[in-house]
Amino acid sequence: MSHVPKHTPAQLIFASRHIRFGWWSLLVFLTLGLVLEVFHGFKIGFYLDVSNATRRLMWTLAHAHGALLGIIHIVFGLNLRATLEMNKSNISLVSIALIGASVLLPGGFFLGGISFYAGDPGVGIAIVPLGAGLLLVAVFLTARAN
């Protein structure tokens, strides 16, 4: 006999919120990817010149992290809806951590590429480790609950 998860209304609300957040997040960061492709297509020096390699790397990372985190939101929402048993406080914590990571990780990379130093990204990169920490917390709590 299969195990039937004990869903609470709050759990379902969180699940919907993350699925919705994930799709919108995908839309934003896939659009960013399209903009970066346009930069490639029109050989925009602001993005492609050797002297702007740091910007190119940072914005590529922003695009990749943002899009992948969007997928994680969707998977988390589906996981929550299908099988996951997690108490409300933990769900709330994971939710905040995941949303925080989705803002801080790609946001930090993006800011780091706006203005930068010789071989280092701009100071905006400082928020990336915070986002990474939040992501680790979210993944740990979710893994433990599965």
Add this chain to the structure above:
Amino acid sequence: MTQIATSDSVRADFDGIIVSSVDGRPMQLERHQDEFWAEFDDPGWNGPPEARPRITRQVVMVTGSHHQNIYWYATGHERTLNILPAVYLLHEARWVPRDAVVLHPPNQRVATTDGHWNAICISCHTTNGKPLLSEPFGSVPINQQTVATTATEFGISCEACHGPAEAHVQINRNPMRRYREYANEETDPTIVQPKKLDSVRSSQVCGQCHGIWEFFDAKAERQANTAGLPYRPGDELRNTRFVAQPTVNANTDHMKNLLLADPEFVRGSFWRDGIVRVSGREYNGLIDSPCYKDAATAERTLTCFSCHSMHKSTDDPRSIDEWADTHQLSSGMTDNAACLACHETIEADVQAHTNHTETSSGGSCYNCHMPYTSYGLMTAIRSHTITSPTVQESIEVGRPNACNLCHLDQTLSWTSSHLNDWYDIPVPELARDERSVAASILWLMKGDAGVRAITAWHMGWQPAQGVSGSPWMVPFLGELLGDQYDAVRFLAAQSLRSVPGFEEFAYDFVGPVDDRIDAAVGVIQQWSTSSFPDRYRLPRLLFNANGALDITAMRDLFDERDTTALFLRE
């Protein structure tokens, strides 16, 4: 710069190619995957020519990526390198004999000695190069020596200009330190920033390679042979080498000794007044410039970095290629702004100073004060000795003046009159032909090979053609097609192709002599039958009263040509 021979750096086709533009039998090129091989007559053979053996060698390195690809092969004796007997011209996409790319006397071979790269070129074409020859180069045949040459990196890498960086790399592993420096806009004391050195030492960083120098003595050569050149960015360059500057040290013992060993040492690189005349030696030009040596303050002293940047700045809108094509001029330094930053009084009314409209070529500071009077890489290069044009320099030194390099159709007398009217420069005493014949024709007919090359190049220079017209130049350029110097013929043909009606002119400057003569005759015939505007049929352009070319006058000038052998050591 020198790079390893790879499919990226080797621009010529090696795939089963036969190159006939070499001394002796044709050179056969082969490519085996990523290896490049050449079979050619042994250049080191001293026996009878008919017994000269063929050798097959692998090309291991390439020098040049803008104008020419020069290929170096491993001779087989330890780490000794030598140069292939032909050079690949990138713009023309063709092979030419090695000798042809250097302005040298026709009866004199250009050195293609085994080990030349190991002993000489290595100092600037690698970073931290060490020749490691067991005996001084040239004192003992290289194949009887130990040749253990090493280099840390090929080409001009970071430490060539920024100095040793081990401590810098170690300490900057700490990101907090880096960001603290960014925030405080501090200069990192663990590394040399050439731009932030004082004006003298700043330019010396470039001058270590872009200057003409020699070792103080044999002991210094041996030390550099073992440990590499002792100069490090930020040092006083003259502490460890003798920088040749004939305007200052022509009578020193060092210079006298150099001239004893090599009588052409100065003449091959400098004009008679001591100003450098070859490319790649811009530091020598800079240090003779009033903007450098007579500057009132350090802030107003001209340095290499006043105009050039070695890394394209992030706010420079140009592409890397566009920036490189301007010889790495900084953003905003391609026009008069470069000079007007210091010459504020002229900035208020540039036209009042130049007597030319601001947008014309005569309104350009560069064109008048840095004319293309240096030679190298088969082209004319801007002089980096900032000067003001005078007729005196042309009649005393033989150097073409900036005015007549644009106003090619005017006489020295015309120029001296204008310079007198505009700048109160005294009118010098001029010979009859200097008063009556266009200066460019005098330079083409009477000048030395370097002057002829520079003048021939200017006849294809668009600003000069715009001011002076071009149809009248054809017979004079045609005459140069028979010049004894390869480089002069090359430039004459190149300029000729820029004259309307001669765009498709077929001519091989290193082809058989008879073909070259036929081509020159054909040019004259085509020109003489073409419609040629009467406004150019002027006596000063050697046309007689009937409007016909005055061949006798042309021949008379030719008879006065400076035929002294000239080898420009670019």
